[in-house]
Amino acid sequence: MSPQFLFTIEVIANGLMAGVMYSLVALGFVLIFKASGIFNYAQGVMALFAAMTLVGIQNGQVPFSHLINAVFGTNIHHFGWNLPAIVAILITLVVMVLFAILVERLILKHLVNQEPIILFMATIGLAYFMEGFGDLMWGSEIKILDVGIPSGGSLWLEEKTIGWAAEGSNYYGMYIDKLDMIATVVAILLVISLTLFSQYTKTGRALRAVADDHQAALSVGISLRKIWVIVWTIAGFVALVAGVMWGAKSGVQFSLSLIALKALPVLILGGFTSIPGAIIGGLIIGVGEKLFEFTIGPLIGGATENWFAYVLALVFLVFRPQGLFGDKIIERV
Amino acid sequence: MTEPSARTENDQAAQLPPGATAESVSEEHLLEINNIEVIYNHVILVLKGVSLTVPKGGITALLGGNGAGKTTTLKAVSNLLHSERGLVTKGTILYRGQPIADLNPSELVKQGVVQVMEGRHCFEHLTVEENLLTGAYTRRDGKAAVNRDLEMVYDYFPRLRDRRKSQAGYTSGGEQQMCAIGRALMSSPETILLDEPSMGLAPQLVEEIFEIVKKLNEQESVSFLLAEQNTNVALRYAHYGYILESGRVVMDGSAADLRENPDVKEFYLGVAEEGQKSFRNVRSYRRRKRWLS
Ligand SMILES: Nc1ncnc2c1ncn2[C@@H]1O[C@H](COP(=O)(O)OP(=O)(O)O)[C@@H](O)[C@H]1O
Numbered sequence A: 001m002s003p004q005f006l007f008t009i010e011v012i013a014n015g016l017m018a019g020v021m022y023s024l025v026a027l028g029f030v031l032i033f034k035a036s037g038i039f040n041y042a043q044g045v046m047a048l049f050a051a052m053t054l055v056g057i058q059n060g061q062v063p064f065s066h067l068i069n070a071v072f073g074t075n076i077h078h079f080g081w082n083l084p085a086i087v088a089i090l091i092t093l094v095v096m097v098l099f100a101i102l103v104e105r106l107i108l109k110h111l112v113n114q115e116p117i118i119l120f121m122a123t124i125g126l127a128y129f130m131e132g133f134g135d136l137m138w139g140s141e142i143k144i145l146d147v148g149i150p151s152g153g154s155l156w157l158e159e160k161t162i163g164w165a166a167e168g169s170n171y172y173g174m175y176i177d178k179l180d181m182i183a184t185v186v187a188i189l190l191v192i193s194l195t196l197f198s199q200y201t202k203t204g205r206a207l208r209a210v211a212d213d214h215q216a217a218l219s220v221g222i223s224l225r226k227i228w229v230i231v232w233t234i235a236g237f238v239a240l241v242a243g244v245m246w247g248a249k250s251g252v253q254f255s256l257s258l259i260a261l262k263a264l265p266v267l268i269l270g271g272f273t274s275i276p277g278a279i280i281g282g283l284i285i286g287v288g289e290k291l292f293e294f295t296i297g298p299l300i301g302g303a304t305e306n307w308f309a310y311v312l313a314l315v316f317l318v319f320r321p322q323g324l325f326g327d328k329i330i331e332r333v
Numbered sequence B: 001m002t003e004p005s006a007r008t009e010n011d012q013a014a015q016l017p018p019g020a021t022a023e024s025v026s027e028e029h030l031l032e033i034n035n036i037e038v039i040y041n042h043v044i045l046v047l048k049g050v051s052l053t054v055p056k057g058g059i060t061a062l063l064g065g066n067g068a069g070k071t072t073t074l075k076a077v078s079n080l081l082h083s084e085r086g087l088v089t090k091g092t093i094l095y096r097g098q099p100i101a102d103l104n105p106s107e108l109v110k111q112g113v114v115q116v117m118e119g120r121h122c123f124e125h126l127t128v129e130e131n132l133l134t135g136a137y138t139r140r141d142g143k144a145a146v147n148r149d150l151e152m153v154y155d156y157f158p159r160l161r162d163r164r165k166s167q168a169g170y171t172s173g174g175e176q177q178m179c180a181i182g183r184a185l186m187s188s189p190e191t192i193l194l195d196e197p198s199m200g201l202a203p204q205l206v207e208e209i210f211e212i213v214k215k216l217n218e219q220e221s222v223s224f225l226l227a228e229q230n231t232n233v234a235l236r237y238a239h240y241g242y243i244l245e246s247g248r249v250v251m252d253g254s255a256a257d258l259r260e261n262p263d264v265k266e267f268y269l270g271v272a273e274e275g276q277k278s279f280r281n282v283r284s285y286r287r288r289k290r291w292l293s
């Protein structure tokens, strides 16, 4: 095999894995949008907040320590323990459940039946509030997230593939980050469990019912408020997974919340209402931007990854506004 | 023969429907609506003092033209008004003697009151069977009981059994109506608030659906409050009827009496008595109505 061909495969593999990350974030949007018609602007900040909380809890940081110290003149920062990653993750999950309940109590409950644009504005407010609240709670410095996910290229894969190229060519094997591989596996497991949950459990069925028709769901006795809490909890969970993966990759800092922006083109491609759409859309964008950068990039000066996804999304908006997999609107006369 | 009773504001209509013939209709009042007013968006007064009762085991029809307030009345009972920015501002609604204004729809379904909404409202991306199963959402009596009821629904609506795996959105209008009624049945209700089941369906299907409603009433002892524009069909299947015009009950009586009433005949059934179709008749009806409301 020629090194060129092997490079291309490597690019595609890396693209797929980057795509999985995009899909993860997009998934959070789709879940909330389906169940409540809300475009949750705060999804990215939720991922940031979840990652910050995880780091803080794992390192035994005292929440609101700056505030406490300022008010009481104390000087506390740490509880002085380090929790195992799994314990910290579980506690963070509990925090995300509490967060979902608070969102329902303090925001959604008061805005039922409002126009979607008002709900959208509310989530913008929520995003900025959480951003500040997260900083207040855990401090705004860049944090290192280490939950024991190995990183660096996979030597195993490099050794396996080094012999694939023709004898004597300059090929040192495929480079794929272990973290990306693990993220891919985690994302696949997450999607499978979400699918099983929504297809085969009573609550999952109720979620889909609410997504289809709020009024009818109410009329059979499904409590919308309960469903919203469940949906925001799941979205919080997805945000946590996304936050952990991105955070482990590039540190926990404000820019992590901007991954939400990458999810937008994914949503436009995949459709706002389709879970498979979010996944495939993410993969297409991931592979697309890596391949584009690899093949066309050098010709036009590179750095195409910054805009490729948005241009692709624009093209889609023009030709297929409901996305690849957006809910078919069933209409009968 | 008893004349349909003229109604005044204070008439509680608490008596047993005079013409009720079916033995299964008991004297017990399941649902009592007393003089309710409903306002939408804080300004639009839609119901202006509606009172009616639904006896246990009966089919009670709520008749009237488009916009009369039938749907609003049903939603006031099932508490689905909130989600439409409607509010009951006056009067009381009692179910088995207890006020139900503060219950949410979910609690009401648990108490045995479920609404089948106008225009069916199936979950279109769910299969027919999944639709039916969502009806059992509030139940806590176990899978076996739910499955038994599922079979019961399929026995009443064999068409649904054939289409159990189809997405509800792709089934016909009649099947969707059956699906919506079946879904309500899955909550094992005591009272079904059924809103315009005949809407948009071919006459033969309408007949089929009303036959099933009648069977459900007789065999499963489900009581119905049935909102219908199709007065003709409704009065053939109901035991008692109320006629609603612009948010007021203008007439009520046993279905048999209403069917024979000349005003109902002319204005709702579309059959004038011979030689009487005259302007004088309209005027006298108008006069009577004003006097009533
Ligand atoms: N959500 C709403 N907001 C404002 N007005 C409404 C609403 N729903 C119904 N109405 C008005 O209330 C009146 C009664 O409507 P409805 O109860 O649906 O009548 P029916 O079911 O008898 O056709 C109509 O004039 C209608 O325009």
Ligand SMILES: [Mg+2]
Binding pocket: B067, B070, B071, B072, B118, B195, B196
């Ligand atoms: Mg109506």
